[in-house]
Amino acid sequence: MSARLPVDVITGFLGAGKTTLLRRLLARPELAGAAVLVNEFGEIGLDHLLLERIDGDVVLLKSGCVCCTVRGDLKAALEALLGRRARGEIAFDRVAIETTGLADPTPVFATIAADAALKHRLRMGAVVCVVDALNGAATLDAHDVSLRQAAAADRIVVSKTDLAPPEACSALAARLRALNPVAELLLLDAETPPPALWLTGAGEGPPSRWRADTPAAEPGHDARAFLLEAEAPLDWARFGLWLSMLLNAHGDDILRLKGVVAIEGVAGPVAIQGVQRVVHAPEHLEAWPDGDARTRLVVIARTIDPERVRRSFRAFVGRAGTNAAAASA
Numbered sequence: 001m002s003a004r005l006p007v008d009v010i011t012g013f014l015g016a017g018k019t020t021l022l023r024r025l026l027a028r029p030e031l032a033g034a035a036v037l038v039n040e041f042g043e044i045g046l047d048h049l050l051l052e053r054i055d056g057d058v059v060l061l062k063s064g065c066v067c068c069t070v071r072g073d074l075k076a077a078l079e080a081l082l083g084r085r086a087r088g089e090i091a092f093d094r095v096a097i098e099t100t101g102l103a104d105p106t107p108v109f110a111t112i113a114a115d116a117a118l119k120h121r122l123r124m125g126a127v128v129c130v131v132d133a134l135n136g137a138a139t140l141d142a143h144d145v146s147l148r149q150a151a152a153a154d155r156i157v158v159s160k161t162d163l164a165p166p167e168a169c170s171a172l173a174a175r176l177r178a179l180n181p182v183a184e185l186l187l188l189d190a191e192t193p194p195p196a197l198w199l200t201g202a203g204e205g206p207p208s209r210w211r212a213d214t215p216a217a218e219p220g221h222d223a224r225a226f227l228l229e230a231e232a233p234l235d236w237a238r239f240g241l242w243l244s245m246l247l248n249a250h251g252d253d254i255l256r257l258k259g260v261v262a263i264e265g266v267a268g269p270v271a272i273q274g275v276q277r278v279v280h281a282p283e284h285l286e287a288w289p290d291g292d293a294r295t296r297l298v299v300i301a302r303t304i305d306p307e308r309v310r311r312s313f314r315a316f317v318g319r320a321g322t323n324a325a326a327a328s329a
């Protein structure tokens with residue numbers, strides 16, 4: 001029997017910086033040869049669109065790793081990847097699973113532990129939890145699942161320390177240490193390279209904290225994802241105003257906002273990333289994901305009626321909008 005491949009799990013609340021950390025880790029030559037499974041929340045994730053598509057749901061990362069978006073069954077996705085590997089269609093020697101920000105990571109272990117065929121070919125590696133230095137404390141207060149994510153981790157990364165005051169970073173680190181004293185803790189900013197060993201090394205066994213009998217739990221979240229679309233390029237100032245008014249009115253309930261936007265007078269797409277009330281610096285992309293040059297924004301929100309947000313977006317940003325439309329969003 002060939003050696004079982006290690007599976008590392010990257011968890012952390014919506015927008016904490018999971019994809020950013022994974023991309024930075026996978027850029028390291030020691031970690032090339034990974035298959036990455038991105039478990040998007042809802043049916044309309046965009047992470048995989050920002051990558052180069054090679055075949056159906058499988059895309060190729062710049063590092064040479066293969067990446068696949070899981071929309072349903074993790075077991076089926078793992079089996080499909082392993083099948084393709086066995087047929088020589090794709091090559092990888094490790095698996096990294098990025099969970100959705102709203103997921104408790106424990107069902108991932110349970111999926112592998114409970115399945116004889118998967119257990120035969122895969123072994124659990126480390127659970128790495130990313131906690132955002134800006135939003136982490138409030139997220140831990142408000143979302144039980146983020147406590148469960150940090151509690152399940154073998155390694156915790158506090159991300160975005162370049163954006164938060166040092167005392168807030170230290171307080172968050174102390175809280176996380178108290179919550180999960182056995183996890184290794186790393187404070188990371190946008191510049192410092194993360195240590196490659198944060199994913200499981202070739203000969204390394206499973207971290208001692210992992211229990212094969214961890215019960216599978218339902219995520220039990222009450223958020224939903226919906227899509228905002230626009231055919232024509234947007235007026236940047238009008239869009240910015242609409243966004244800030246929306247976040248002002250509903251920032252606590254908008255957990256995540258991300259996507260690509262077409263702006264009047266700007267060649268190529270602009271990527272927008274919002275995490276609760278924080279909107280990150282927009283990023284100019286070279287090409288449209290999927291060749292589709294339309295504005296597409298995914299919003300993950302609690303309690304808000306998606307239709308109301310769509311109406312205000314169309315009215316305010318679309319064409320002849322009014323401030324009143326955004327104010328009523």
Ligand SMILES: Nc1nc2c(ncn2[C@@H]2O[C@H](COP(=O)(O)OP(=O)(O)OP(=O)(O)O)[C@@H](O)[C@H]2O)c(=O)[nH]1
Pocket residue numbers: 012013014015016017018019020021047100101159160161162163188189190256258273275280281
């Ligand atoms: N300044 C700064 N920005 C960061 C850092 N880590 C992540 N970001 C930004 O935070 C935003 C969200 O990061 P992602 O990596 O997409 O977060 P995620 O957890 O994968 O998000 P979801 O998959 O939607 O849950 C992006 O705009 C990143 O560029 C960091 O250490 N410093």
